[in-house]
Amino acid sequence: MKFPEKVYTTDEVEKAKKLIDEGYKHELKVEGTPEFKEKVNQSLDLLRTVGYYELLRTYIREITEIDGLTQLRETEAVIWANKFAVENPVDAASLFIQKVNHMKEYLEGKEYYGGQAEKRSVDKRIGFLEKLEKESKNKNIKDECKRLLQMWEDAALAY
Secondary structure (H helix, E strand, O other): OOOOOOOOOHHHHHHHHHHHHOOOOOOOEEEOOHHHHHHHHHHHHHHHHOOOHHHHHHHOOEEEEOOOOOEEEHHHOEEEEOOOOOOOHHHHHHHHHHHHHHHHHHHOOOOOOOHHHHHHHHHHHHHHHHHHHHHOOOHHHHHHHHHHHHHHHHHHHOO
């Protein structure tokens, strides 16, 4: 069975969910300028470091450079990202995990946007940063994880 081109109708969502439950993985494509591809590949390497790359390939088929706002295109299983979103590979990798969680919840029929859904996805992002900080052997990566985690903590305290 082939993964549906679009994941929009009930039948398409059910087919996609069934395939994923059976272990389906996308052949991840990265589309964009050479600089964009390089930054995304650095982020993908960080996902591999902590064992999240296969999770990304489960739910996301493509990461495409765009000129507009970074977003998940649920019906296409594609992350649209601008050059600024991938400038920092550590932050970009955590953003990709956040989008993976959105896509997962979309396919599971959960509310995947707003309020509590956003909190769940941000928690996955923070969890990724904590794991990367713990498992990376690169001091610069560890330091960047600490910096980003502090930013998330400060943002939470502001509410």
